[in-house]
Amino acid sequence: MVAKARIFVSILLVCAILLPSLALSFLDHRPEFLEHDSRKTDVTIHGDNNNNNVVRANDFAIPHSDDERRKERSLKEKKKSKKKKNKKGKKSHHQHHFDAFFNPVIEGVQQGVEEFSHIFPGYRVPPTTEKQVEPEINGGLQVGFYQQTCPQAERIIKDGLIRAVQNDSTIAAAIPRLFLHDCFVKGCDGSILLDATPSGAAVEKLSGTNGITVRGFELIDEIKQELEEYCPGIVSCSDTLAYLSRDALVASGLPHYEVIGGRRDGTESLEANVGGNLPLPGDTVDQMIDLFEKKGLNVEDLVVLIGAHSIGVAHCFNFLYRMDTPEKAQMVDPRLGGVMRFTCTDQMSKLAFDATTQYKMDSVFYKQLLNNRGLLESDQILTQDIRTRGFVQRFGDDEMGWFNKFGKAMNKLGAIEVLTGNQGQIRKQCRAVNL
Numbered sequence: 001m002v003a004k005a006r007i008f009v010s011i012l013l014v015c016a017i018l019l020p021s022l023a024l025s026f027l028d029h030r031p032e033f034l035e036h037d038s039r040k041t042d043v044t045i046h047g048d049n050n051n052n053n054v055v056r057a058n059d060f061a062i063p064h065s066d067d068e069r070r071k072e073r074s075l076k077e078k079k080k081s082k083k084k085k086n087k088k089g090k091k092s093h094h095q096h097h098f099d100a101f102f103n104p105v106i107e108g109v110q111q112g113v114e115e116f117s118h119i120f121p122g123y124r125v126p127p128t129t130e131k132q133v134e135p136e137i138n139g140g141l142q143v144g145f146y147q148q149t150c151p152q153a154e155r156i157i158k159d160g161l162i163r164a165v166q167n168d169s170t171i172a173a174a175i176p177r178l179f180l181h182d183c184f185v186k187g188c189d190g191s192i193l194l195d196a197t198p199s200g201a202a203v204e205k206l207s208g209t210n211g212i213t214v215r216g217f218e219l220i221d222e223i224k225q226e227l228e229e230y231c232p233g234i235v236s237c238s239d240t241l242a243y244l245s246r247d248a249l250v251a252s253g254l255p256h257y258e259v260i261g262g263r264r265d266g267t268e269s270l271e272a273n274v275g276g277n278l279p280l281p282g283d284t285v286d287q288m289i290d291l292f293e294k295k296g297l298n299v300e301d302l303v304v305l306i307g308a309h310s311i312g313v314a315h316c317f318n319f320l321y322r323m324d325t326p327e328k329a330q331m332v333d334p335r336l337g338g339v340m341r342f343t344c345t346d347q348m349s350k351l352a353f354d355a356t357t358q359y360k361m362d363s364v365f366y367k368q369l370l371n372n373r374g375l376l377e378s379d380q381i382l383t384q385d386i387r388t389r390g391f392v393q394r395f396g397d398d399e400m401g402w403f404n405k406f407g408k409a410m411n412k413l414g415a416i417e418v419l420t421g422n423q424g425q426i427r428k429q430c431r432a433v434n435l
């Protein structure tokens with residue numbers, strides 16, 4: 001009997017000790033919905049800012065005194081801010097796993113938006129941190145040249161480019177080439193845009209090196225017309241081409257860079273001046289380096305700017321000849337050789353420089369060169385010369401480094417033998433000089 005009594009007392013004791021702690025632990029881990037006392041708490045099931053479709057527990061609750069409500073609100077706010085602090089301060093084990101897994105994915109998605117900015121031409125890639133314009137090479141030109149005289153100029157030009165790219169995605173590549181061909185022949189004076197001059201002599205655009213391979217004149221006409229409507233006689237054709245080249249490259253994925261402006265337009269354009277001033281696809285590295293140096297551009301600038309061949313196309317007559325002799329053909333990746341032969345049913349057919357990302361400025365172009373997949377002989381031989389190969393390798397590995405140099409090199413190109421101040425004129429139309 002005594003033993004039975006002892007057992008009974010010990011059971012009572014165990015219950016007395018265990019039950020409260022069980023109850024406490026239950027309260028600690030109770031499901032969240034049980035935390036809500038339907039008498040006190042708002043339980044928004046579904047709603048919007050205008051309180052449409054909102055069902056509140058309070059709709060069915062016993063009304064509170066104002067004092068009670070105030071106390072509850074301040075308690076709730078304290079709770080909330082504590083939770084927030086905890087969230088901010090330390091990350092749970094799970095949060096760390098989440099971050100480790102998802103952050104690269106999120107970054108990848110963000111990068112993707114940048115990478116495909118050519119599809120969203122209006123998307124602005126953040127400006128690079130490096131200074132884009134070196135004072136000593138700007139030839140008297142300056143950033144923001146039209147800020148006072150025609151503040152809409154750069155916007156009009158950019159909008160024109162965006163409209164054009166939406167209609168024809170190949171147009172972006174045509175513009176920087178036009179710029180190069182303008183600047184290398186007697187300076188960046190818009191002379192390549194002229195259809196005729198008062199002298200009646202054949203103009204630059206008629207030369208064989210230009211001919212059908214330079215495009216984009218109609219787009220420039222269109223933009224120039226709009227510029228004249230807003231700011232008559234202010235913005236030169238040569239500057240329009242410089243800004244438009246930047247916008248075309250940015251629409252293709254290059255980070256934004258500032259363009260120096262203030263060029264005036266030339267009144268002369270001679271086919272006879274073209275020969276010897278433009279690079280050719282059969283040029284040697286020596287010839288390219290010499291030509292670029294004559295224009296004030298160094299070996300690095302040459303390799304930086306040749307990266308513009310990351311976008312655009314070339315006609316078969318500019319590269320198919322490489323397959324005609326075994327010595328030249330061995331410099332061409334056999335698969336590319338096959339594509340050349342297959343595509344070039346006639347010399348006027350075209351192939352993209354970089355078939356994988358034809359509309360996108362990226363360093364894939366340099367990597368392709370290192371695998372003998374360069375379309376032009378002049379591009380490919382840059383991998384074979386000690387003076388240029390290192391740059392090709394570096395830019396292939398460091399796209400951002402190459403991007404940073406591109407804007408600077410474009411401004412250097414755009415400062416070649418420019419007309420400024422009272423020199424030249426501001427053409428009313430880019431195809432004809434003002435009389």
Ligand code: HEM
Pocket residue numbers: 173174176177180212213214215279280281282283288305306308309311312313314315316318376378
């Ligand atoms: C240095 C030697 C260079 C040579 C020998 C060269 C030659 C060529 C050739 C043969 C084409 C193809 C034209 C056609 O068949 O339609 C071409 C296209 C192109 N070039 Fe170059 N180029 C050079 C440098 C540059 C530079 C420095 C730039 C830019 C600043 C540039 C930008 C372009 C662009 C964007 C295209 C594509 C044009 C389009 O799709 O309409 N090139 N180049």
